[in-house]
Amino acid sequence: MSDEKRPALPTRVWRSIFRTPLTPGSERERKRVVLDHLVLHLRPVRVPNRTLPFTHTFGLGGMSAVLVLLLILSGVLLMFVYEPSPERAYGSILRLRDEVRFGGFVRGIHHWSANLLVIVVFLHLLRTFFTGAFHGARQFNWVIGVLLLLGVVASNFTGYLLPWDQLSYWAITIVTGMLGYVPLAGEWLQSTARAGTEIGASTLILFYTLHTTVLPVLLVAFMAFHFWRVRKVRGVVVPYAYDEAPEEKPATTLFVPDLLAREFSVSLILTAAVLVTALLFAAGLGAPANPGMSPNPAKAPWYFLGVQELLLHFHPLFAVVLVPLAGIVGLLAIPYLKYDAEISGPWFLTLRGRDTARTAALVAFGATLVWVLVDEFVLDFGRWLPWLPGQVSEGLIPVTIGFGLLAGLLAWLKRSTGATKNEIVQAAFAAITTAFLVLTATGIWFRGQGMALTWPWRV
Ligand code: HEM
Structure with a gap:
């Protein structure tokens, strides 16, 4: 074959790995069988053709796994330099940044992968929810997923303290302080999380051990179980058009190479993106932790700012205990x-499902914004109803109003569109998720000194 007629080099490499017909009994065939067996313990042998397009899953589950891998690899490298004691932790991060070759780069990879993982896992949760991938044989895998989400947040949170700078010290002080609001067990929970009454050397050792040993081992074990459950149900849910019925026996293709090649490409692109980000943007480091001087504003890590925002509007019992607990129980349920009906596959179930979810999200977006503003400047149930205990005037009453508004919205959607139960649950989920995102965004960008509302851009 002349050079002009040969395919491009990447295509040839690709084909040589995945497409070359194998001679029976050859060494290449043996290697391929070993590879197949390794991969196919965790992934299905055949997958439905219709699940291949990127826009069905956006590769989010696989991306989460790649980020976990990057975190483990970069984390092990960081452990060679990091020293988990209040006297030496900050200095070891400085040394990593300024003296160790590629130290800042490795720290950047760890930092950006960790933050991206929270976002990607959350998007993966949205994908699995909005394609109805939690019915039937997938029920329990959803529960494993929720545990994975909690594990990812816990890993991120325990790592947050390790640099021992002002930001990390005070963020952990705030969040562990929130535990004090849990009725009866609050004090015990707080001192257990801090391994003492104050944040200090024992807290750092506790967080370091959880972050570098306990949580990674649990995450990897749960991930393996999660993958195996997907394999057991022969891959992800199969999409179909709104005006079609689901196929009884969808056409399938081999996982190796058809899906593996796609997953491999997504992994390479994601890894490259994280590496470039780590090269261009260093992970931040503030002044060394000073237990005697709190920064203003003192904020929790960004993924907890939705909860910290709730604390500005509701009594602590509701803001940091009952509402988050209801959120987790609701997710598990x-x-x-x-x-x-158990509809799995098409995005948003049906055309009407898509419209009701969109309407619910838009209304929740507007209503949450209005609530944040009105509560900041007008509402003050505590002052208006001084004879009631704070749990009622600043907790039960506003939370009941909030859920009452949600119930009203869902009842209106049901009456005006004739939505099914599935579509109503989906609309409720869309509304609650949107409200949570608005609260988180408010906490991240619109809270300034003294946690007052501010405009983040100078005008
Ligand atoms: C470290 C975190 C996680 C990792 C590494 C992970 C990984 C994966 C992978 C690779 C898949 C198959 C392909 C795909 O959907 O992209 C999958 C499917 C699934 N995941 Fe996750 N996941 C994680 C967290 C979650 C969370 C937070 C949830 C939801 C609460 C969840 C629920 C599911 C469900 C229900 C499926 C089956 C999807 C289907 O059948 O269409 N996962 N996961």
């Missing part, structure tokens, strides 16, 4: 609610 999603697969076990009673539905009209």
Whole structure:
């Protein structure tokens, strides 16, 4: 074959790995069988053709796994330099940044992968929810997923303290302080999380051990179980058009190479993106921790700012205990609610499902914004109803109003569109998620000194 007629080099490499017909009994065939067996313990042998397009899953589950891998690799490298004691932790990060070759780069990879992982896992949760991937045999895998999400947040949170700068010290002080609001067990929970009454050497050792040993081992074990459950149900849910019925026996293709090649490409692009980001933007480091001087504003890590925002509007018992607890229980309960039908595959169930979810999200967006503003400048149930205990005037009453508004919205959607139970649950989920995102964004960008509302851009 002349050079002009040969395919491009990447295509040839690709084909040589995945497409070359193998001679039976050859060494290459043996290697391929070993590779297949390794991969196929965790992934299905055949997958439905219709699940291949990128826009069905956006590769989010695989991306989460790649980020976990990057975190483990970069984390092990960081452990060679990091010293978990209040006297030496900050200095070891400085040394990593200024003296160790590629130290800042490795720290950047760890930092950006960790933050991206929270976002990607959350998007993966949205994808699995909005394609109805939690029914039937997938019910329990959703529960494993929720545990993975909690594990990812816990890993991030325990790592937050390690640099021992002002930001990390005070963020952990705030969040562990929130535990004090839990009725009866509050004090015990707070001192357990801090390994003492104050944040100090024992807290750092506790967080370091959880972050570098306990949580990674649990995450990897749960991830393996999560993958295996996907394999057991022969891959992800199969999409179909709104005006079609699901296929009884969808056409399938081999996981190796058809899906593996796609997953491999996404992994390479993601890894490259993280490396470039780590090269261009260093992970931040503030002044060394000073237990005697709190920064203003003192904020929790960004993924907890939705909860910190709730604390500005509701009594602590509701803001940091009951509402977050209801959120986690609600997430775990999603697969076990009673539905009209088990619809899995198409995004947003049906055309009407898509419209009701969009309407619910838009209304929740507007209503949460209005609530944040009105509560900041007008509402003051505590002052208006001074004879009631704070749990009622600043907790039960506003939370009941909030959920009452949500119930009203869902009832209106049901009456005006004739939505099914599945579509109503989906609309409720869309509304609650949107409200949570608005609260988180408010906490990140619109809270300044003294946690007052501010405009983040200078005008
Ligand atoms: C470290 C965190 C996680 C990792 C590494 C992970 C990984 C994966 C992978 C690779 C898949 C198959 C392909 C794909 O959907 O992209 C998958 C499917 C699935 N994941 Fe996750 N996941 C994680 C967290 C979660 C969370 C937070 C949830 C939801 C609460 C969840 C629920 C599911 C479900 C229900 C499926 C089956 C999807 C289907 O059948 O269409 N996962 N996960």
